[in-house]
Amino acid sequence: MIEETRVLLRHAEDPKMATISGYESYGGYETLKKALKEIDPEWIVGELEESGLRGRGGAGFSMGKKVSFLPHTDDAKYLCCNADESEPGAFKDRELMQRNPHQLIEGMIISSFAAGIGHAFIFIRGEYDDQADVLDRAVEEAYGAGYLGKNILGSGFDLELVVHRGAGAYICGEETALLDALEGKRGNPRLKPPFPAVQGLYGGPTLINNVETLSNVSHIVANGADWFKGFGTEQSPGTKVVSVSGCVKRPGNYEVELGVTLRDLIFGLAGGPLDGREIKAFYPGGSSSPVLTPAELDLPYSFEAMAEAGSMLGSGSIIVADDSVSIPRMAKRTSKFYRHESCGKCTPCREGTSWTDKMLERVVNGEATPMDLDIIASVQNNIMGNCLCVLGDAMAMPVSSMVKKFRDEFEEAIASEASAAWSASVMESAGAQSGRYVPDSQQPGPGGESPEVIRRKRLAGREIPSAMNGGGY
Numbered sequence: 001m002i003e004e005t006r007v008l009l010r011h012a013e014d015p016k017m018a019t020i021s022g023y024e025s026y027g028g029y030e031t032l033k034k035a036l037k038e039i040d041p042e043w044i045v046g047e048l049e050e051s052g053l054r055g056r057g058g059a060g061f062s063m064g065k066k067v068s069f070l071p072h073t074d075d076a077k078y079l080c081c082n083a084d085e086s087e088p089g090a091f092k093d094r095e096l097m098q099r100n101p102h103q104l105i106e107g108m109i110i111s112s113f114a115a116g117i118g119h120a121f122i123f124i125r126g127e128y129d130d131q132a133d134v135l136d137r138a139v140e141e142a143y144g145a146g147y148l149g150k151n152i153l154g155s156g157f158d159l160e161l162v163v164h165r166g167a168g169a170y171i172c173g174e175e176t177a178l179l180d181a182l183e184g185k186r187g188n189p190r191l192k193p194p195f196p197a198v199q200g201l202y203g204g205p206t207l208i209n210n211v212e213t214l215s216n217v218s219h220i221v222a223n224g225a226d227w228f229k230g231f232g233t234e235q236s237p238g239t240k241v242v243s244v245s246g247c248v249k250r251p252g253n254y255e256v257e258l259g260v261t262l263r264d265l266i267f268g269l270a271g272g273p274l275d276g277r278e279i280k281a282f283y284p285g286g287s288s289s290p291v292l293t294p295a296e297l298d299l300p301y302s303f304e305a306m307a308e309a310g311s312m313l314g315s316g317s318i319i320v321a322d323d324s325v326s327i328p329r330m331a332k333r334t335s336k337f338y339r340h341e342s343c344g345k346c347t348p349c350r351e352g353t354s355w356t357d358k359m360l361e362r363v364v365n366g367e368a369t370p371m372d373l374d375i376i377a378s379v380q381n382n383i384m385g386n387c388l389c390v391l392g393d394a395m396a397m398p399v400s401s402m403v404k405k406f407r408d409e410f411e412e413a414i415a416s417e418a419s420a421a422w423s424a425s426v427m428e429s430a431g432a433q434s435g436r437y438v439p440d441s442q443q444p445g446p447g448g449e450s451p452e453v454i455r456r457k458r459l460a461g462r463e464i465p466s467a468m469n470g471g472g473y
């Protein structure tokens, strides 16, 4: 069976790792000491670029390149660590922060030193209360040890670090919404450009990176870019902490070299589906990634292979659905989440997530027709690439992949739910207990009309999709 390759989660089981003395007993902060004394900041930036470390928060952009974009001026510069982690299926940053907060803090100090940054923030989602407490304690310890504050270890380098708790909105993980939220405003995405590296927090040049990305920094500086490139694939070097959840025997976080197969991850490490069950589909990169099927299980888990397969690695969260899961209901659950989390700033996302969710509601309630599936597909096409940030696409991509790959199941759901609703209506109108919950919206008209008649009456009353009537839906 495949083994994990632990770099970031090494010694993670040791509770001492959450304390500064425990972290130091495993060599923690030695790289920072060396960097401040002996290493040229430019060398660190070059090594990060050379390592090929790609952002672990979703977009997979080169971390070293992002650092190199910061201007070499005396302007106040900022580092924001993105610890919002609100995407369904993602829970690896939580473990990294809880078990090894100093690894992140050391990475942030070294990155700030390399980029000439004087103020750093960790923006952590409000629901991660315990992890925020762990970080608060660790930051206090780091100040106490002289690793943060003025004139760190006598080097003349100053850095202030603040842990900021968010208020629980998924959109605040989008980097520019995060900046607005940190500034005390409502967390809405900003138009780009300007990119944060040029004009970010308080208008100053800002580096934004994910928890896992920054946790890699001290290891790269300590061991060099070539060592890092020894793990993973050419285009996806390093290890990755992958969150596997859903219908598997052993859900959890597994750190592996990028490029191991999906089969190794889902079957080898996570134990595969429950006995008697088969995998039907899975999101390879969180709930915003287009779903893949068992035919793709032997693909390597890398940024490039997931993109070639028409999906994405994202933040590295695999959610598995077995043959007991209804794909239309999974699509509905997905659209409900994104509709709720849409900030509403741009029309394709605000209206598109809402229409999609309402149309999928009709599908699972047996009130749709196969034509609605084409409308759903067309709405997704109109969302993709037309939004201010990628939250709209984050719903449109998985939903359109499900409708495309499992169209038969959507058609069956429409047919079977419709006839089930009709039988239930007939039985209930005859005073019988059907045993199946029938919402008010599906109660039969006088005389127990067929689902088609019920549907037509409802459409005539209020539920004409705006794609057809041109109005607000």
Ligand SMILES: Cc1cc2nc3c(=O)[nH]c(=O)nc-3n(C[C@H](O)[C@H](O)[C@H](O)COP(=O)(O)O)c2cc1C
Residues within 6 Å of the ligand: 054, 055, 056, 057, 058, 059, 060, 061, 063, 082, 083, 084, 085, 086, 087, 170, 171, 172, 173, 174, 175, 176, 208, 209, 210, 211, 213, 214, 389, 390, 391, 394
């Ligand atoms: C709606 C939305 C939510 C996001 N949530 C997160 C998040 O929780 N954590 C994260 O690191 N990146 C998140 N991102 C990606 C960030 O915008 C940004 O790309 C990332 O923080 C950059 O760090 P990285 O280069 O280290 O990955 C989100 C993006 C979008 C559009």
Ligand code: SF4
Residues within 6 Å of the ligand: 171, 189, 341, 342, 343, 344, 345, 346, 347, 349, 350, 387, 388, 389, 390, 391, 392, 393
């Ligand atoms: S895509 Fe959605 S979340 Fe992003 S700015 Fe537009 S409305 Fe807001």
